Amino acid sequence: MAPGAMSRWTTSLSEARPVSYWLDDPGRPAPEPALTGPVTCDLLVVGGGYSGLWTALIAKERDPSRDVVLVEGREVGWAASGRNGGFCAASLTHGLANGLARWPGEIHTLERLGARNLDAIEETLARHSIDCDFERTGEIDVATEPYQAEELRSWYEEIAARGLADGIEFLDAHAVREQVDSPTFRAGLHDRRGVAMLNPARLAWGLKRACLALGVRVYEHTPALTLKRYGAGMAVRTPYGAVRARRVALGTNVFPSLVRRVRPYTVPVYDYALMTEPLTDAQLASVGWRNRQGLGDSANQFHYFRLSADNRILWGGFDAVYPYGGRVRAEYDDRPETYARLAGHFFTCFPQLEGVRFTHAWGGAIDTCSRFSAFFGTAHAGRVAYAAGYTGLGVGATRFGAEVMLDLLAGERTERTELQMVRSKPLPFPPEPFAWSGIALTKWALARADAHQGRRNLWLRTMDRLGLGFDS
Numbered sequence: 001m002a003p004g005a006m007s008r009w010t011t012s013l014s015e016a017r018p019v020s021y022w023l024d025d026p027g028r029p030a031p032e033p034a035l036t037g038p039v040t041c042d043l044l045v046v047g048g049g050y051s052g053l054w055t056a057l058i059a060k061e062r063d064p065s066r067d068v069v070l071v072e073g074r075e076v077g078w079a080a081s082g083r084n085g086g087f088c089a090a091s092l093t094h095g096l097a098n099g100l101a102r103w104p105g106e107i108h109t110l111e112r113l114g115a116r117n118l119d120a121i122e123e124t125l126a127r128h129s130i131d132c133d134f135e136r137t138g139e140i141d142v143a144t145e146p147y148q149a150e151e152l153r154s155w156y157e158e159i160a161a162r163g164l165a166d167g168i169e170f171l172d173a174h175a176v177r178e179q180v181d182s183p184t185f186r187a188g189l190h191d192r193r194g195v196a197m198l199n200p201a202r203l204a205w206g207l208k209r210a211c212l213a214l215g216v217r218v219y220e221h222t223p224a225l226t227l228k229r230y231g232a233g234m235a236v237r238t239p240y241g242a243v244r245a246r247r248v249a250l251g252t253n254v255f256p257s258l259v260r261r262v263r264p265y266t267v268p269v270y271d272y273a274l275m276t277e278p279l280t281d282a283q284l285a286s287v288g289w290r291n292r293q294g295l296g297d298s299a300n301q302f303h304y305f306r307l308s309a310d311n312r313i314l315w316g317g318f319d320a321v322y323p324y325g326g327r328v329r330a331e332y333d334d335r336p337e338t339y340a341r342l343a344g345h346f347f348t349c350f351p352q353l354e355g356v357r358f359t360h361a362w363g364g365a366i367d368t369c370s371r372f373s374a375f376f377g378t379a380h381a382g383r384v385a386y387a388a389g390y391t392g393l394g395v396g397a398t399r400f401g402a403e404v405m406l407d408l409l410a411g412e413r414t415e416r417t418e419l420q421m422v423r424s425k426p427l428p429f430p431p432e433p434f435a436w437s438g439i440a441l442t443k444w445a446l447a448r449a450d451a452h453q454g455r456r457n458l459w460l461r462t463m464d465r466l467g468l469g470f471d472s
Helices: 005-012 050-062 095-104 106-129 146-161 171-179 198-214 258-267 282-287 336-349 396-410 434-451 458-466
Strands: 037-046 070-071 085-088 139-143 168-172 187-191 195-196 217-219 226-230 233-238 241-250 267-276 294-297 303-307 315-316 356-370 377-379 384-388
Touching: 037 050, 037 233, 037 384, 050 070, 050 198, 050 396, 070 241, 085 106, 085 396, 085 434, 095 106, 095 146, 106 198, 106 396, 139 146, 146 168, 146 187, 168 171, 171 187, 198 217, 226 336, 241 396, 258 377, 258 384, 267 336, 303 336, 315 336, 336 356, 377 396, 384 396, 434 458
Parallel strands: 037 070, 037 241, 070 217, 139 294, 241 384
Antiparallel strands: 085 195, 139 187, 168 187, 226 233, 233 241, 267 315, 267 356, 294 303, 303 315, 377 384
């Protein structure tokens, strides 16, 4: 990268605030008071992100008489739920390719349940009047190298032959640039129905408001410190109080699970994003993007990008940073070297937008597991359920995970609980220093594959055979 180009690109970051654009909202609701003293309930939900919010909401919708309490260690939506790109995908398996590789025998069922889940999210937003800029735009997976274009074409032919390409269209270079104009785009795979765009923080805040309206008791700034059996139920201690509950659902995701044996299954991966100032009409016209689809590129180190309701471009991804020891710390949320790299990539993709400034730059932790998609389970003789490991595609899939947890807590055999995906676990990550070394080697190998026509070396091929991976 030439020094002059670096200077020009980093200048675009000079006024960027190190805070999530979505959370930097004057409409952000005030937090609910912290729990003080003891309370009892039928169901305690731990975690005020999407996983916990969907669980509390669906629990009340299934049984309005159920007494539900939700505790959140900070504020509802402050972590991954308020920092992501706002891609709400139907996929429950971190994309069709991952699902087909891992559960080929039930992939049609998983795709059907995922489509139904996305429809249910849209219906819930309407039913509870949640305004989160939900747009059923679809998504385009774009190729930026000739080999990626051939891989996309081959992949489309494979899924079409398997009857999995309904609503999906292959776009050649001309067709994809008619949708969104970048000189780097060589082909695309357009999923017309399986992805929606939304404002992620407003989704979380809207779900909180809906929970409160149905009678869920929400306590913010109330971290759950310990989880123990108490008679026929469970007890959770908090800094100023305690909750006794018949059943507990854990939606803590990237944060250390209150069930210690679950912890080795996830590691935190830090992901980063930029948000531009609103584009002018002329700038937007230079890019096209009339249909407002979400986009992502096909590299191992990939970018995701989309338009906001006020025509800003969110541009994120590429770097996936694993901190040694798997610690989640606020200091990792800000990474200027990644912001500079992302800015350079942005203007390479859209040179016609040179001069646009970034107003926000932020990061946050994703809960990643070795199979890239959520896993589920119970503890304490079925009194506690958990779901974790969404690996960056949790905006939509957490609603499905909430239903799975509630099914498990009820002891019900449902189509969801009978899935091999639900009944199996990923392989756990090894202890340090092996986790850090293995992840570092995998990241190096993925970058090398991107630089060598996608060719995967022996390490990556071995990981593929073992069903292991590292992604964000």
